[in-house]
Amino acid sequence: MKLELRGITKRFGALVANNNISLTVESGEIHALLGENGAGKSTLMNVLYGLYVAEEGEILLDDRVQKFAGPGDAMNAGIGMVHQHFMLVPVFTVAENVVLGHEQTTFGGRLDLSAARAKVREISDRFGFDIDPDALIEDLPVGVQQRVEIIKALSQDAKVLVFDEPTAVLTPQETDELMTIMRQLAASGTSIVFITHKLREVRAVADRITVIRLGTVVGEASPTATNAELASLMVGRAVELTVHKNAPELRGTALSVKNLSVIDVRNQIVVNNVSFDVQAGEVLAIAGVQGNGQTELTEALLGLQQHVTGSIELDGKPLRGYSVRHILDSGVGFVPEDRTEDGLIADFNIAENLMLDRSSGAPFVKAGNLQLAFRAKFAAEKITEFDIRSQGSEMEAGRLSGGNQQKVVLARELSRDLRLFVAAQPTRGLDVGSIEFVHTRIIETRDSGIPVIVVSTELDEVVALADRIAVMYRGEIVGIVPGNTPRATLGLMMAGEHAPAAEAAL
């Protein structure tokens, strides 16, 4: 089926999220929609899927104009979507999720799940998936959950399939499989829209590429275009993805982690017997696909996890088993991976957020009283120093842009007297300008002689910042390798192959 978008414009108040976007996807074509975070890709797809109504423009399928009042209309017209955050009910089975919204019933309104199971089996056989229709979604690994999303869309005879950032949660190997599936689908006549900001994937699978920036189409490209060409189209200027840094000045082991294990609330061993050291003056990057224990590992370092065994020593002093307060006071700075959820209080103003983790003593508190004058002065200084674009220190943090929110977090953490700096996903969802700022600050911190741990799921970021790289897979560190290790090796390690084996496989 041929999909055509003509002059789509979508506004949110004064902000124009999509400005006169036109796009054509031919039958059986894989069309990549490339753009930065916040460029308006997801908004456009939500318009296509009937979740938003565009102010201007029209959607055509096989040259017929469509009117979508909701996702139901879009689905009936043959559009399917594989969402970035899977739209699956975790406590339902695969079959229940697949039929939801299109249930068949037997006598007396009884739900007919056997038809649903048959459908799941039929589609999984067609693509060689091995999926139990009666498995609960919450028990399945993310890669398999994504296949359930695909089955869900195909079970509605989708002729146009939209993949919204589908590789964010996948290992490189799972990504390859997904690409195979996409090609298979396209070969059978399905049109595919592939939304991403990862250049490599676009070039590997797309037939055509449309690049959007700030809500506007800035150009089309063919898969033969170079990374640099695509990147400059995407961000509007020539970018350098690497950070300028000198060789590390190592000053001895500062952090020493031995045999660390973490058990989560579901009694699963999420970090399994992990040991590593970090030297003062180096960046240790922890790479791996989302959900392989990195989150829990950093939380364990900060004292945020309940059941932790093993030892954590900073400058020879033990940290494990102490309160978060004690660990922060010992000089550990922390940028949490989810800044809106864990890093900031959206309803607090900038000044309040800047004192957030120093609420129990000097200099912000004296004899139980807040030192408001000191806090205002401090906030004004940090706003200047970290270039936080705002309407002043009384502005609520929730009204700042993502990049400025992250600057508030960095300002707060880096203005303390640090002995260790842990940054988890420090640039997730940020624009290129903010990414550069954050990266520069991290390297400055390293060069001032502080040991730094950076956790990232983006290989680009890992390679740009790391002096050494530890790769995590299913709660274990599969190997610690030098910062200049080839991406292919890192990719294999992210799929669980141990370092020497990964080297040998090349």
Next chain:
Amino acid sequence: MSDATPPAAPAPARPASGPATKDGSERWNQTLRDITGGSAMISLLAVLVALVVGAILIAFTNEGVQETAGYFFSRPTDLLRAVWDAVSGAYSALFQGAIYNFRANNFLTAIRPLTETLTFATPLIAAGLGVGLAFRVGMFNIGGRGQMLIAAGAAGYVAFAVELPAGIHLIVAVLAGLLGGAIWGGVVGLLKARTGAHEVIVTIMLNFVALYLIQFLLRTPGALQAPGSNNPKTPPMLPTAVFPDLFGPRYNLHAGFLTVIAATIFVWWLLSRSNLGFQFRAVGQNPNAARVAGINVKNVYLYAMAISGALVGLAGVNQVLGTLTTGFSSGIDAGIGFDAITVALLGRSKPWGIFAAGVLFGAFKAGGFAMQAAEGVPIDIVVVVQALIVLFIAAPPLVRAMFHLPTPGTTKKPRIRKTNEVVAK
């Protein structure tokens, strides 16, 4: 959702320099919108609408109105007069019972209703502060009844069974009550912190536990029961432990009102000037971020619920040591624990807002009794009006829709919601 820029809200990156370009008239319009659409206006209109609904109820159930409605088409003015008589009679009795009695022959008598209002407001403010404080920490304390009963029991026991010098006796009795309330509230915080038990359920359950516990003690000789009596009632409080009258014996207003003013100041200081209050608010807004920032969330729950319980307990203390000093039974809480929720909501959980809301509801109570006595309108109508006020205040869009007010801060709705099928009944 870990995505920092969810598709639904793509407008956080508003440039900082934007608003500076507004011209004068636009700014004035904005100011006008803030006033008409702002929370003070909403509160006022909510009170108005609730009073109108109350008036309709009064009119509909009035016998005179029902009679005249029978011959509406022959003499319609009779009906209108009957409606006017019923509603104006009720509301003027309410006003005269709450603020100023025009029929009194001197000022000191005429002003007596106002002191009654403040007397009724005293426990409402105290309990409202407790509930409001819990709200600010993100917790819902429906356990006012239980905390008041336990506090009343503890303060009452010290007041009638222990002999101490005047002054000291009062202080010890008050402290005993605060402690009782703090323990009954603290248990909730402790359970929430240690086991994750939801405070709404636990407080509701503890209300009943406290009720039956007090009922048991009230019929147990040697505990709370008055010696030589078979009634489930305590003996009178000793005069040394009773709040003195503020303006002499002709008014009921007692020194408990001063403790409530002090409590309001304390809560204001706690929330906006102290570091404990900073931690309270941080946990209330975002417990995850608070925990990551080294704030001991579990302790905050415990402390907040204990302080909340103590403030609600102060309401119970005021009841037994100020308002009803001749001994009490298990109905001493008089529904104040639940009224406090509406007081806290009306006051938007801010200390002085709660103070004002408490005075308003105190006026409703004082006036309600006068209205019941003078016009025969059951005082329950006041409960209806109070509930409606809170319901309307909790839903500003509804009030704005009723009066065609603009939404503050925006000229246009940011997005269209497809919930038209759900229409308010």
Next chain:
Amino acid sequence: MSTITQNSAPLPSSAPIVKPTAQVRSWKIPITFGGFAVLSLLLFVGLGRGQRGELSTFRLSEGRDLIQLPEVALPTFVTGVFVAIVLVLLAAASAWLVYRHRKIPILLTIVFALLFLVGFLAWAASGSTIPVPGLLIGTVTLSAPLIFGALGGVLSERAGVVNVAIEAQLLAGAFSSAVVASATGNPYLGLLAAMVAGALVSMVLAAFALKYLVDQVIVGVVLNVLVIGLTSFLYSQVLAPSANLNSPDVFPRLNIPLLSEIPIIGPVLFRQTIIVYVMYVAVALVFFGLFRTKWGLRVRAVGEHPQAADTVGINVNRTRFVAVTLGGVISGFGGAYFTLGAVGAFNKEMTNGMGFIALAAVIFGQWHPIKATLAALLFGFATNLQNVLGIIGSPVPSEFMLMLPYVVTIFAVAGFVGRSRAPAADGKPYIK
């Protein structure tokens, strides 16, 4: 430039990854068991009740039953000592299981609870007779409004709307059923009116929760106050002066032929009023509706993951509105129990907190219609036990018996009895 796509590594299997787990020791159950074991030692053995050879008699049949079962008489003290010892052993066994990182079987908990109950009844009934059928008949009768309220709550919360307004729905149902049944002289119209009243309360809850996005607990609490005020006002102003608006016929007990003659079960289940018979149907229907139909799948979907439901074309708010309203219909029907099933007239605040106990049953019953029904039966049993022990002369002050359901609920939510997991989107309005 090396591209990753060239490595054709073996495809990882898509079978579910079973993450390694480790049993974290939780001492909650052994501590609870230990507490009860010590309590039974103190009560049954320590107090020495029945040491002079008193008997505790359990009467299993009523006088008019066709099949008469013999009475069971147990020696009070011996029974108490036996039960206390077994309970101590069971507590020790649970501690040992936890120490060895093993799970405590649910059967152990059930046996423990039943044994404690038998021991307690024997202890309380020392020297007198407990009428078992009477105890259980009253349990079912008293549980009826709780079960209706709990079913209404389950429906509403499964759809993602917290329902604290069960009390208001029961009270509105009680009021309107009394008025309509009295005015029309037809108690069945009264039942209909109760359902309509409950639905109206629910619609207000749903409107404020779904359209105006008001905190659902707050709306619920305020609705309770509103309905209490409204019914009390109308009672004083309208019902009290004219008694003919508040004297409905009470439903009689209907014996179902044959079934009502089964020993013990017959009198308990099949000599009840029509309200109780409707209750059996309601429990079955709510269970079937939620877990076996297309409608139920959608209701549970909007309560767990509304966005997922929206993306497959389900109208989230409409589905929620219908479920909440239906919940109100059921709770309102339960309200009719107070006037048409028991008292025969409406009184101010006559539901007396039953709505909150129903809410407790919803949570204790883990948002499941059958489990919530069982929880409600437990609460009804505790209430009726207090009545029965009051008649035969209870050694426990009645206030402590009345406290029991609430204390049990606190233990339940504190996780001693089992963790409750609410529907994931319960209480959260859906905003696109």
